[in-house]
Amino acid sequence: MTLTDIPGLLVGHATDEEHRTGCTVILCPEGAVPGGEVVGFAPGTRETDLLQPHTRTEEIHGLLLTGGSAYGLAAATGVVRWLTERGYGLETIWARVPLVPGAVVYDLFYNRSLGKPDEAMGYQAAMNASTDPVRMGCIGAGTGITAGKLAGIDRAMKSGLGSAGIEACGVKVAALAVPNPLGDVVDPDTGEVLAGVRTLDGKGYAGAVSVIQAGESFFSLLAGTNTVLGLVATDAKLNKVQTSRVAKMAAAGISRAIRPAHTMWDGDYVFALSTGQGPEVDETVVGVLAAEVLGRAIAEGAKAAVTVPRQSEVVPEMPAYRDMRRP
Numbered sequence: 001m002t003l004t005d006i007p008g009l010l011v012g013h014a015t016d017e018e019h020r021t022g023c024t025v026i027l028c029p030e031g032a033v034p035g036g037e038v039v040g041f042a043p044g045t046r047e048t049d050l051l052q053p054h055t056r057t058e059e060i061h062g063l064l065l066t067g068g069s070a071y072g073l074a075a076a077t078g079v080v081r082w083l084t085e086r087g088y089g090l091e092t093i094w095a096r097v098p099l100v101p102g103a104v105v106y107d108l109f110y111n112r113s114l115g116k117p118d119e120a121m122g123y124q125a126a127m128n129a130s131t132d133p134v135r136m137g138c139i140g141a142g143t144g145i146t147a148g149k150l151a152g153i154d155r156a157m158k159s160g161l162g163s164a165g166i167e168a169c170g171v172k173v174a175a176l177a178v179p180n181p182l183g184d185v186v187d188p189d190t191g192e193v194l195a196g197v198r199t200l201d202g203k204g205y206a207g208a209v210s211v212i213q214a215g216e217s218f219f220s221l222l223a224g225t226n227t228v229l230g231l232v233a234t235d236a237k238l239n240k241v242q243t244s245r246v247a248k249m250a251a252a253g254i255s256r257a258i259r260p261a262h263t264m265w266d267g268d269y270v271f272a273l274s275t276g277q278g279p280e281v282d283e284t285v286v287g288v289l290a291a292e293v294l295g296r297a298i299a300e301g302a303k304a305a306v307t308v309p310r311q312s313e314v315v316p317e318m319p320a321y322r323d324m325r326r327p
Contacts, residue, residue: 001165002134003176006233008032008275011163011176012129013140014075014121020110020308023066023075023117024140024161025125026176026231026273029088031059033274034101035243039251039261040227040268044104046073051101051271053241061088062126063271064102065141065178065229068117076102078122103269105180106225107144109153109315110308134163134176137304141229145180146318147302148196149226150265151211155202157195158308158320159185162301164293171236171278173289175250177297181258182226182265183208185302188256188295194302194321196259202319208259227267228254228298232290235278242283247272249287253294270294 004011008028015022036051046064050057062079066072080098083089089096108114125140136142142161149156159181165174179185184196184207197206232250247270254268255261262268272290305320 002163010129014125020144021067022143035247035272037247040266043267047101060099062100067107075117075122078119082126110144160301160305164296175294175297178229231271233273238274250290252291256295257298
């Protein structure tokens with residue numbers, strides 16, 4: 001089960017293989033009740049004030065998750081244009097205005113163009129959006145993401161975009177994750193490191209927390225270059241306050257799958273959406289399920305990633321989980 005199993009949601013990717021960046025769009029053209037929670041200390045976002053429970057906006061029409069750091073926020077304009085052309089958005093006195101919050105990850109280790117993702121890529125991702133099962137790995141916003149950078153980029157590993165879902169208590173809850181953390185991605189069920197800080201010879205896992213304890217980290221060089229983006233969605237009928245509570249509870253999924261999580265050098269953000277096409281369920285139930293599936297989505301992204309060959313003297317080969325020798 002992936003995010004597109006939630007009725008009313010579509011997912012589309014646009015990928016630039018040359019610059020190793022991209023964006024992922026989640027469309028809810030008929031509107032969905034939003035929520036959001038900042039859980040890292042270096043976020044890069046667009047229009048996320050709309051998600052706060054005290055604001056009067058009751059629905060949004062899409063979300064953008066993008067590479068390119070702050071430059072990539074330009075891709076949201078393309079998503080807005082796609083929705084406008086099809087008549088979707090908040091009805092106002094003069095026009096329908098699509099509401100598309102977004103958040104970025106830092107992939108500039110690869111993407112030196114500083115011009116991608118752009119409006120055209122955002123539009124293309126919206127064009128590609130469908131209800132097909134979410135494609136995972138090094139695609140869309142997951143194209144250039146990495147994990148385990150706290151000992152330097154030369155000891156990091158490739159990460160990827162992931163999705164997971166569950167149906168329980170009469171409702172569907174699913175997640176999509178873009179894990180680009182300072183620390184390790186781990187399997188939330190077993191604790192196995194899936195992508196993270198490698199040993200000095202590059203052949204094994206050093207363990208991010210162990211590296212910190214040994215005083216080998218390079219925090220000052222990596223400020224603002226790490227982020228885990230998560231989206232949890234449900235068909236349960238929730239209002240905006242309840243959806244915001246679900247986002248807050250879902251953030252526990254990051255803590256289960258990222259070690260260490262929510263550092264001063266990570267811009268972690270969790271979005272939540274309710275399409276309201278299912279039954280009324282207590283938000284605590286939805287929040288518990290959301291945390292479970294977000295942790296799994298993070299792990300699935302690391303498992304789906306592929307090794308990226310050496311790019312330059314500055315950016316070395318970035319191995320992925322599937323190519324690392326197991327202990």
